[in-house]
Amino acid sequence: MSELIICEKPKVAEKVAKALSDSPVKQSYKRVPYYEIEKDNGEKTTVLSAVGHLFSLQAINKKEKRLYDLEWVPLYETDKSKKYVKNYIETIKKFSKGVDRFIHACDYDTEGTLIGYNALKYICGEKAIDNGFRMKFSALTKKDLIKSYSEAYPLKDDQSWVDSGEARHILDYLFGVNISKSMTDSVLKVTNRYVQLSAGRVQTPTLAILTEREKEIKKFVPEPYWLIKAKLQDGIIADHTKGKIFDKKEVDKILANCKGKDAVITKITNRKTKKELPYPFELGTLQSEAYAQFGFTPRKTQQIAQNLYVEGYTSYPRTSSQKLPESLGLSDILNDLSKNPKYKEKIKQLKEPLKPNEGSKTDEAHPAIHPTGTLPKDISEDYQKIYDLITYRFISLFGEVAEMESIKVELDIG
Incomplete structure (x- = not known):
């Protein structure tokens, strides 16, 4: 056989x-x-x-x-x-x-x-x-x-x-080729000039959205505004409660009232909040986070994630899932990641039972993006950034809800 x-x-x-x-x-x-x-x-x-x-x-x-x-x-x-x-x-x-x-x-x-x-x-x-x-x-x-x-x-x-x-490919062809051909023929008939125009199932609606957005930007008339801030001791900066102020006379009046005056604390508010654990990465959230952290374009992030997958370092990236089933061998992955000291330092802080926080989105083909446990060797700085982003997100899913405390101080100046 x-x-x-x-x-x-x-x-x-x-x-x-x-x-x-x-x-x-x-x-x-x-x-x-x-x-x-x-x-x-x-x-x-x-x-x-x-x-x-x-x-x-x-x-x-x-x-x-x-x-x-x-x-x-x-x-x-x-x-x-x-x-x-x-x-x-x-x-x-x-x-x-x-x-x-x-x-x-x-x-x-x-x-x-x-x-x-x-x-x-x-x-x-x-x-x-x-x-x-x-x-x-x-x-x-x-x-x-x-x-x-x-x-x-x-x-x-x-x-x-x-x-x-196959239906998607056929639709792309029928829409793109025939409409592009019709547009080109129309221009030729009206102007007697051959100008090749292009339309597409995704391309044309996207261009329409960008065009409408550009029209809105051009219609926008900028209006000047002022932000008033107070520089205090120890580098503390206080913001005026009114935020953006569009009236220059009001700005001058506030500044005149504050000049030479001390800041008096009128109210202190303590507030405790909980920060929930993040969800596992799917492609869209990975691209958003990579842009926020490193300025990587969505295309660059997807290409790096695809190559990390091909090398066996991470899972398949083009997924919409926020699920990590136990069948993936999550404990084994954490144990393998612990062979790297920088990951071990975070993993040893996790408390039993180790269960990942998951979102509601599913993908019947693939789980959420996660490291496989195979540690990368000799990869570029940008590849390491994406791998670390995926790995640290994976580790954080097994952590605890964070409790945060914020202090709001209200001042009276003048």
Whole structure:
């Protein structure tokens, strides 16, 4: 018996091969790496990868005025800059011959599902769908990959997810290509000039939102205002109770009344509040926090988080979940993190029972973003910042509600 495992990217294929065997044999065909595993019972497994999407939609008849009839074709036929994709398609085709079992091991999301499905269907044939299985994993650790491999389920169970991904691509094409074409034709007809215009399912509404916002900004008429502050002893700054003051005469009157006067305390208010534990990171909150802490753009944060996932340091980042199920082995992750002194210092302060604080948002595909327990080696400063952000947030989930005390002092000056 032989099987073929298709991953989404070469680095993931390497991770899968090394998880399933202590001695996979790395080889290459047409400069595309692949891994061969020979089991004790004589079964042979080949692990290779796509390189993202291998297929793209194209109109069946490009001469029609409006393009509605579409088909999937190799990406290098629609995008001349993707010539290297041909080698990956030919490699998959070569090693799919005579295979008894196919395993789809691309990312467990809509795009990853479609990438692997199209590779199996259009390169390996319908037999690959009939004899196909799906690996589901949220982290690229050896433990997670072995578990995912042993629990692979029939690929046909994902058909609704495949349909969802394909529908999105078709809608993008129908909306983008046809409306862009209509807009360009309209300008040509009116001005006798060819100006290529672009529209898109996401692009156009987003541009409309930005346009409306820009109009509001241009309509805004700035109005000057004053903030009055009192400099006191020991560097203490007191704010005037009125906040923003728009009347200059009122400002002058307040300043005149305060000049040369001492501040007299009229009231002291003590207030105790509780600060609840944070929720686990999902992609949106990770991006927001990274921007607030480091000024990283959402795109940069997502790219770093994706690469940390591929290296096996953190879990899958494109999730909307705020849940961390016990099945992840949370105690084991904390124990592994404790091998680093800076994390150990925080972890040893945690009190039993160790149960994470969770939010209400769920994602049936993946848990919240969390460290896997595998400590990173030789990563850049920016990568370390994101890893620390994820790790410290994870540790803090097992802490206690904080009690904060604030003091408000009211003064009378003049």
